[in-house]
Each structure stands twice: as structure tokens, then as C-alpha cells.
Amino acid sequence: MYGYCSNTGLFNYADGGDLYDIFDANTNITPQQLLHIAYNITMSLHHAHNFDDEDARCGFRVGKNGGSYRSPEEYNYELENEKVDVYSMGNVLYFLLTHEDPWKRYKVKHVYQLVKQGQRPKVPDTIYQSNGIYERYMIQAMEQAWTHEFRERPGALQIAKILKEGLDRMAVGQTTILDETVST
Numbered sequence: 001m002y003g004y005c006s007n008t009g010l011f012n013y014a015d016g017g018d019l020y021d022i023f024d025a026n027t028n029i030t031p032q033q034l035l036h037i038a039y040n041i042t043m044s045l046h047h048a049h050n051f052d053d054e055d056a057r058c059g060f061r062v063g064k065n066g067g068s069y070r071s072p073e074e075y076n077y078e079l080e081n082e083k084v085d086v087y088s089m090g091n092v093l094y095f096l097l098t099h100e101d102p103w104k105r106y107k108v109k110h111v112y113q114l115v116k117q118g119q120r121p122k123v124p125d126t127i128y129q130s131n132g133i134y135e136r137y138m139i140q141a142m143e144q145a146w147t148h149e150f151r152e153r154p155g156a157l158q159i160a161k162i163l164k165e166g167l168d169r170m171a172v173g174q175t176t177i178l179d180e181t182v183s184t
Contacts, residue, residue, distance in 0.1 A: 019092065023099055031134030032170045034096050038138060039163040045089055046156035049082040068103040068111040073150050075112045083150040086159065090145030094121055097138045118148050131176045137166025 022029060022037065071087035073080055094102040102121035103111045123142075127135055141162040147153035 035134050035167050038093055038096050042156045042160035045085055068108050072116050072148055075116050083153045086145050086156050090142045093142040120146050133166050133169050136177050
């Protein structure tokens, strides 16, 4: 399916279920496995938006932007581009990190206002203050994806690079970060 300067969607069949099923089917899923899932999601998003480098990028408009995973520009009905999906991906990363829907305590109409005002779902303090590789890299990737101004929001490939760095560190047995910041 191909859309040029308009809104379109592509949905793959997932025979393993959706993201909710990850936690239902595998109660022993490791942080490294979750980080790998997050990395695959970001790379898939990158590939979906960059399948043909010769096409000129253009914005598009959507008549109704419902739901609670939307970006500020979607709720403001501004011209949209691939960065709306990067923002939404931040909500998916939140779900993988916390095992909860990002806005589960709010009505969708309230979410619209919060997102437009620059508010983001709060990561529980026990997770946010963790020095674990998984937590630090997921938080960094999620916060980058949630950059309010779409012109400053990194692309999916930049988010993937953050997650890949975390995966690389976990692959060599590192589990925590001590007195350093995650690079971007």
C-alpha cells in the first residue's frame, strides 16, 4: 500500500498477538527482550517512512484525530508528517516500560488538552529513578520521541540508535549505569 501526500495505513498481521499479549503470554520476559522489541518497533517505523528515499516528503491532514496516543500537532489539526508516528511510538515505549497504558487514568478529551499543553504521562518514580540499562535507555528514547515541537523531534532512526546502544551494553553483561548520562 502506498500513499503519496495523504494519510494511509499499513497494518501487519501479528500472529503472536498485540503488545498486551507480550505480558500475558510471557510473565518472565526480560528487560533485554523488551528493549529488543522496542528497537524492532523503532526500526520498523523508520523503514515504513523511508522505503523510497527518492520520493519528496510532504505533509498531510487528517479530518478526525481521535485516540489518546496522538501527537500535539495532530490534536491541533496542523499539517502532519511522519513525526506524528514517532511521537505515538513514545506512548508504545511507555507501555513497554511500565506495562500500563500511558493515559489510562484520563478521559480521551482530557488527554487532548494535556498533550497540547506539553504534559506527558508520568513514569512511576521507582522506574524513573532506576539506574538499570533498560530503564535509562527506554526513558531516554521515550522522552526524545515525546519532543513537543515536531521540527525538533528526532526521527525513528535516531530513537532506534538510543535503544541499540542500550542493547549493546546489555549484550556485554552491563545491567546498570553509574554516574553517567545516556548519550543521544
